[in-house]
Amino acid sequence: MFTFENVYKIMNLGSAVESMPKIRLDKLIKRYGAVQVLHGIDLEMDEDEFTVLVGPSGCGKSTTLRMIAGLESVSDGEIYINDKPVSHLEPKDRGLAMVFQDYALYPHMDVARNISFALRLQKRPKAEIDAKVREVAATVGLSEFLHRKPGALSGGQRQRVAMARALAKDSDIFLFDEPLSNLDAKLRGQMRAELGVMRQNVHKNMIYVTHDQIEAMTLADRIVVMHGGYIQQQGKPEELFKRPANKFVAGFLGSPPMNFLDAELKSDGDQLFAAGDGFKLAVPSELAATLGETAGAVTLGIRPSDLNYDPDAADDVALDLRVTVSEYIGAQSVLMCACGGASVTVELKSETPIALGETLRFAVRPEGIHLFDRKTEKAL
Amino acid sequence: MNSQTFNKLTPYMFMAPAVIIMAIALLYPLGYMVYGSFRDWDPSQSISETEFVGFKNYITLFFDPAFRESLSVTLIFAFTVVIAEMVIGVGLALLLDRNIRGMSVLRTLFILPMMIAPVVVGLMWRYMYHPTVGTFNRTLKSWGFEGVDWLGQHALLSVIIADIWQWTPFIFILALAALQSLPRSALEAARIDGATGWQQIIYIKLPLMMPVLIVTALLRLIDAFKVLEVILVMTEGGPGLSTEIVALRISRTATEFRELGTAAAMSNYLLILLLFFTLAMFAFTRLQEARAARLARQVQEEG
Numbered sequence A: 001m002f003t004f005e006n007v008y009k010i011m012n013l014g015s016a017v018e019s020m021p022k023i024r025l026d027k028l029i030k031r032y033g034a035v036q037v038l039h040g041i042d043l044e045m046d047e048d049e050f051t052v053l054v055g056p057s058g059c060g061k062s063t064t065l066r067m068i069a070g071l072e073s074v075s076d077g078e079i080y081i082n083d084k085p086v087s088h089l090e091p092k093d094r095g096l097a098m099v100f101q102d103y104a105l106y107p108h109m110d111v112a113r114n115i116s117f118a119l120r121l122q123k124r125p126k127a128e129i130d131a132k133v134r135e136v137a138a139t140v141g142l143s144e145f146l147h148r149k150p151g152a153l154s155g156g157q158r159q160r161v162a163m164a165r166a167l168a169k170d171s172d173i174f175l176f177d178e179p180l181s182n183l184d185a186k187l188r189g190q191m192r193a194e195l196g197v198m199r200q201n202v203h204k205n206m207i208y209v210t211h212d213q214i215e216a217m218t219l220a221d222r223i224v225v226m227h228g229g230y231i232q233q234q235g236k237p238e239e240l241f242k243r244p245a246n247k248f249v250a251g252f253l254g255s256p257p258m259n260f261l262d263a264e265l266k267s268d269g270d271q272l273f274a275a276g277d278g279f280k281l282a283v284p285s286e287l288a289a290t291l292g293e294t295a296g297a298v299t300l301g302i303r304p305s306d307l308n309y310d311p312d313a314a315d316d317v318a319l320d321l322r323v324t325v326s327e328y329i330g331a332q333s334v335l336m337c338a339c340g341g342a343s344v345t346v347e348l349k350s351e352t353p354i355a356l357g358e359t360l361r362f363a364v365r366p367e368g369i370h371l372f373d374r375k376t377e378k379a380l
Numbered sequence B: 001m002n003s004q005t006f007n008k009l010t011p012y013m014f015m016a017p018a019v020i021i022m023a024i025a026l027l028y029p030l031g032y033m034v035y036g037s038f039r040d041w042d043p044s045q046s047i048s049e050t051e052f053v054g055f056k057n058y059i060t061l062f063f064d065p066a067f068r069e070s071l072s073v074t075l076i077f078a079f080t081v082v083i084a085e086m087v088i089g090v091g092l093a094l095l096l097d098r099n100i101r102g103m104s105v106l107r108t109l110f111i112l113p114m115m116i117a118p119v120v121v122g123l124m125w126r127y128m129y130h131p132t133v134g135t136f137n138r139t140l141k142s143w144g145f146e147g148v149d150w151l152g153q154h155a156l157l158s159v160i161i162a163d164i165w166q167w168t169p170f171i172f173i174l175a176l177a178a179l180q181s182l183p184r185s186a187l188e189a190a191r192i193d194g195a196t197g198w199q200q201i202i203y204i205k206l207p208l209m210m211p212v213l214i215v216t217a218l219l220r221l222i223d224a225f226k227v228l229e230v231i232l233v234m235t236e237g238g239p240g241l242s243t244e245i246v247a248l249r250i251s252r253t254a255t256e257f258r259e260l261g262t263a264a265a266m267s268n269y270l271l272i273l274l275l276f277f278t279l280a281m282f283a284f285t286r287l288q289e290a291r292a293a294r295l296a297r298q299v300q301e302e303g
């Protein structure tokens, strides 16, 4: 069929057409009685994008997801799917599939009937349903369990049934509410990898809620960090990791978390320094250039991975840290250190000989220096 | 006695008083009744003066058309009320299982009838059914209809209606409790899978409530076989034998006909019937447990 859009595609000018977002949240607000738990969520998700909502417990991730699903009413604002407002629609009319944290399987139906429930409601022909069930069950490795009830499955298998049930529906949009949080660490890692593979093959919009930042970083095309009912920052994982918009995002993403030190900005000749209790670090000129006239009280943020053990480093690019606690975790050890009055976490190869109470010098990578306004906590 | 056997016996010693009281309070009357049912027994005699007649009482009863009539009235009454109460009670529970303001008041109102003493319920309905001054006929007449001879021609139906009024709340609260303990997220999953309200009820809610509903129905059935006061007050079993349920016949056989042996045998027939339903209920719950245990074992073995 002749459309301009096709012409653009053929001419490889696709980017010239502003593609419309698949899902758009417009100033979404949720109140429970007098308590407001979501304060105007604005979010756009493109076609086939894997969006991860991440944040600490109680920040409103599930509420946002459940509002998109239609399981919670919208107090204010609007949800658009394919540019159509949907907040007045029943969940079944929104064309989406969801995987719940507790799997939400139908306990009285066997695996095959769980997977085929939506299709049976649609009164699809039996042969088609059977074929679909077999196909989906094979995808998630459940073929031998088709006639088991959920009560006779392990946690990981139930998780797969939940995933299969969502896949069988052929929806455009998949919602996941902490689907891996009830699994043990090993299984979680394995399922995360499988999800990653599925993500490559299944080109659907996926919205994934988790409080696990590793899941968020590995799976997401776009991470949305939430806190206290507000979106703190959204973007590509490495973007958020490298340029966190505020102290909360900086501290939330990354493990072990970023170290924060109180510091003062001081000019000494041409060079700007961040000086605090027991350190005086040179602020790299690129960063200093963007700061403008701001001077005074700031919070200095440095990730453990940006601190390298280097006894020979110069004074103005290094921190002197006194080791207080050492945690051996295999190839790496995590050291809790004191820097003046503050505590700083660093990572160190386990074979490096150290003693508790010893003071070590760590060089700071220049691009690892983050500065935050002490009051507003915004990145400078 | 060494201390180990003493320790093992301790719990039984603590249980002993309760066991003895139970034995006296439950088993003695029961044994007395079974013993009496094999005797030709007039209330003026003490039981030792009575004559042993073997199974005569049971056999007479078995061929007694009045007893058979009374048994069939009981069966019709019990099954009709239980089916009607289940349908209405579960229906109401499905309707009222939502969080709307004022719902808790409504729920409380619904369970009031159950709390009224049966004799009072009987009296109340007798007055409401009264042919001339009763609420029903007055209302019917004010609308221009003929009055209905409630406790005459339609006596069985009338007592059935009264029983439904009193005992539907029992089913209602149990069904509501079952509904509210259903896994919320499974219902949410069903909504997302495209189930309409009716489909959620038929495919998810009712199947998941079924174990509770079956036990509830059996409990109600056992109770319905023993109903006495309401019918006694409303119709005294009449007119004719039309509402004479077994419990009523037992009491009349003992007091009016002065045949304690036959009354005891009749009680035993009822007891056997109830025992059957109780065992059915017991077997059903055991079956559920066994099934759950088997599933759990299956998971562990793969473990």
Ligand SMILES: Nc1ncnc2c1ncn2[C@@H]1O[C@H](COP(=O)(O)OP(=O)(O)OP(=O)(O)O)[C@@H](O)[C@H]1O
Residues within 6 Å of the ligand: A032, A035, A037, A055, A056, A057, A058, A059, A060, A061, A062, A063, A064, A211
């Ligand atoms: N029915 C409710 N009534 C009142 N407040 C509620 C209700 N449901 C959720 N909340 C509140 O809304 C806030 C957000 O809850 P939500 O479930 O979205 O958190 P979450 O980000 O998913 O957290 P978690 O990681 O623990 O699942 C919480 O503070 C919670 O207390």
Ligand SMILES: [Mg+2]
Residues within 6 Å of the ligand: A061, A062, A063, A178
């Ligand atoms: Mg949640």
